[in-house]
């Protein structure tokens with residue numbers, strides 16, 4: 001036991017480890033906030049699609065040799081979010097089909113580019129990193145840390161400001177529209193926030209695992225809590241705790257950080273399901 | 283000037299019209315019942331009045347101090363997903379969203395009004411319960427309280443008693459009538475012509491034959507007589 005603590009103390013004397021923990025927790029906080037909306041508003045497929053788009057954009061950004069991928073990845077992903085929302089609403093191609101087309105296309109295109117214009121000798125390693133996140137969070141650059149922190153704070157602020165509107169639009173869009181809420185605008189804001197969260201999370205847990213980070217805390221909280229506010233608060237806390245735990249475990253056990261966090265999230269989901277079942281019967 | 287004026291409305295979806303040439307007015311304090319066959323376009327009319335749907339022709343205008351977004355609305359069925367976590371209070375409060383504009387939070391006055399409206403609907407003790415765990419009648423009351431938060435002047439109700447048992451139905455009708463007595467204009471879609479004839483001041487029948495007029499006039503028409511004789515036979 002003391003061994004573990006001394007090992008942790010050893011790690012945490014480095015700034016980079018502490019920063020990684022802070023960034024991880026902030027991203028976890030952001031990603032959990034819109035989980036309920038994503039799950040209940042049929043936006044989850046958009047979330048999934050967007051993460052693949054972000055993968056494609058990441059590949060393109062890699063080729064351009066920019067120091068920071070986000071300059072390209074962020075606008076592309078946000079743009080796609082807006083596009084998907086618009087097509088999902090009123091075209092002949094059904095929303096889900098449009099998402100499938102864009103997301104699979106982006107995956108193929110991204111992989112193609114990564115192979116044709118390799119940025120390092122280890123293409124499959126790069127692909128793996130984009131899909132499943134960095135093996136260790138310690139590879140985050142200082143610049144990324146700063147950008148992630150700023151964006152996370154903006155996302156949380158936006159969520160708080162639009163909390164009541166997000167609830168109204170998620171719960172009953174027609175009513176909201178009929179009584180003068182500009183539902184279209186708020187749907188757009190939700191989609192943009194989701195896109196930003198996905199790009200943030202990509203740096204951290206990779207494009208395939210980010211959906212888990214968004215959805216699991218909300219699903220867990222919904223097992224036990226029944227009001228929108230309590231579910232939101234619970235999923236935010238849960239996500240922060242699971243992520244911090246996952247980061248620590250990945251440091252100690254030398255496991256890939258993204259997968260470890262998701263594993264902890266799944267474990268929490270099991271526990272919450274059990275609590276929910278017991279509460280439901282009692 | 284009337285609170286609501288519909289002129290030469292043609293309603294429909296994607297270029298296919300369902301109802302043509304519909305004109306009627308609703309004045310403050312009226313209780314208008316919209317009756318008609320299933321699929322005759324009652325809900326479509328409701329959505330058009332609310333601005334959720336554009337009329338194919340004609341116009342819907344509000345007046346007499348009523349703004350278009352000040353209309354409260356009880357949807358035909360709110361398909362709330364099975365898992366949606368929302369307390370009754372949260373649902374009721376969301377009725378204020380339209381009047382919030384860009385303001386992010388609810389004011390104290392709004393919170394007080396929400397409590398009053400829940401009290402009026404007799405759901406104060408359900409305020410912290412989960413909305414989707416309520417009975418059908420309780421859910422309708424919660425949605426009615428929400429609609430009251432969105433308006434002080436006019437309520438649109440789309441088959442508010444569908445799926446409720448007879449006891450709860452008559453309670454619901456009494457509740458709606460009491461709101462009307464307080465001065466709120468009611469526009470209610472109903473299957474139940476009995477109830478329409480009992481409570482409404484005006485009737486709008488849509489379908490093959492369009493009728494708009496007072497309840498008394500309606501009972502004198504062929505349609506109205508048909509319903510009255512049917513009622514007579516049942517008794």
Ligand SMILES: Nc1ncnc2c1ncn2[C@@H]1O[C@H](COP(=O)(O)OP(=O)(O)O)[C@@H](O)[C@H]1O
Pocket residue numbers: 295300318319320321322323324325326327
């Ligand atoms: N979203 C829609 N798109 C196309 N047609 C619709 C839509 N909703 C309803 N309809 C059609 O419009 C007609 C009127 O429907 P509705 O207004 O719901 O009838 P009511 O409420 O009187 O039972 C029906 O024939 C229905 O099939």
Ligand SMILES: [Mg+2]
Pocket residue numbers: 324325326358440
């Ligand atoms: Mg209908």
